[in-house]
Amino acid sequence: MPPPLAGVIGFPIGHSKSPILHGYWLKKLGISGYYVPLSMSQADFVDALRSLPKLGFKGVNVTLPHKLSALSVADSVTDRAALIGAANTLTFRDDGSISADNTDGYGFIQNLRQNAPEWDARRGPALVLGAGGASRAIISSLLSAGVTELRLANRTRQRAEMLADQFGAKIEVIDWNRASDAMDGVLTIVNTTSLGMTGQPELPVVLDAAPSDALVTDLVYTPIITKFLAAAEVRGLKTVDGLGMLLHQGVPGFELWFGQRPEVDEGLRQAILGA
Ligand code: NAP
Numbered sequence: 001m002p003p004p005l006a007g008v009i010g011f012p013i014g015h016s017k018s019p020i021l022h023g024y025w026l027k028k029l030g031i032s033g034y035y036v037p038l039s040m041s042q043a044d045f046v047d048a049l050r051s052l053p054k055l056g057f058k059g060v061n062v063t064l065p066h067k068l069s070a071l072s073v074a075d076s077v078t079d080r081a082a083l084i085g086a087a088n089t090l091t092f093r094d095d096g097s098i099s100a101d102n103t104d105g106y107g108f109i110q111n112l113r114q115n116a117p118e119w120d121a122r123r124g125p126a127l128v129l130g131a132g133g134a135s136r137a138i139i140s141s142l143l144s145a146g147v148t149e150l151r152l153a154n155r156t157r158q159r160a161e162m163l164a165d166q167f168g169a170k171i172e173v174i175d176w177n178r179a180s181d182a183m184d185g186v187l188t189i190v191n192t193t194s195l196g197m198t199g200q201p202e203l204p205v206v207l208d209a210a211p212s213d214a215l216v217t218d219l220v221y222t223p224i225i226t227k228f229l230a231a232a233e234v235r236g237l238k239t240v241d242g243l244g245m246l247l248h249q250g251v252p253g254f255e256l257w258f259g260q261r262p263e264v265d266e267g268l269r270q271a272i273l274g275a
Helices: 018-029 045-051 067-073 079-084 104-115 133-144 157-167 176-181 227-234 243-249 251-258 266-273
Strands: 005-010 034-039 057-062 089-092 098-101 126-129 150-154 171-175 188-191 215-218 238-240
Touching: 005 018, 005 045, 005 251, 018 034, 018 251, 018 266, 045 067, 057 251, 067 098, 079 098, 079 104, 079 133, 089 251, 104 133, 104 215, 104 238, 104 243, 104 251, 126 133, 133 150, 133 157, 133 188, 150 157, 150 176, 157 171, 171 176, 215 227, 227 238, 243 251, 243 266
Parallel strands: 005 034, 005 057, 126 150, 126 188, 150 171, 188 215, 215 238
Antiparallel strands: 057 089, 089 098
């Protein structure tokens, strides 16, 4: 049997951490497989994808700009990928068909469960900052985890309203410039915007009104401790950084393609941080 292959498809692809992530697990678990970066333009995506199973690929992660095309090319789609409207994990079945999943929301929740085991979404409202692509996965996973209410603030209010229309009555749209005042009783505060990332402006949301038992998490992981997380720490709030989400979202794909469930451990974090 040839060694199993998997990879990540994007354009550009050089920045992807996924080869290091999966490479770490392959080595740790002693699996003689390979996980490779594949640079593919939008024009070539569908044809190239269809040829991968014939080359021995078990599946691929998909990143920008292919997350929407990946959903439409798939023969079957998980409920969570359909709800999020994008796929990041494709698996090639023995009969040649392609199944699509989105594991971002799973990664988000697993990261909180691992690093804040006492956190329980069902215990109160959440405040989600941002209504871009990543926000959809976060909203969907928080609703599945049982948040009682979800306040959503985005610079472009219309995008938040579109998500509220899709995700239903638990979503309350908040004006972007009122986000700092929308923290009454909030248990989970999530930055899903790109603000705070190296080279981007800082997030203009203050945590003065956050309850003392609120958990603050940021999807941005460059830097690992964003100014937003640092401000939360100063306030004595529990924080979880965004790197763990990236690590955990890789688990379901790896297990499907290589047959063993990998662990997210400190060695993996260090491997990614040192890369
Ligand atoms: P996106 O679709 O481009 O959305 C960007 C979001 O940021 C939108 O809500 C946008 O608001 C907001 N934003 C951008 N510039 C802003 C500004 N100057 N002022 C106020 N709001 C601003 O991006 P995405 O795919 O959702 O990704 C968002 C972030 O999450 C990125 O930093 C990404 O690296 C990170 N991420 C991390 C993980 C992980 O595993 N940790 C996974 C996915 C994404 P408008 O709608 O008003 O433009």
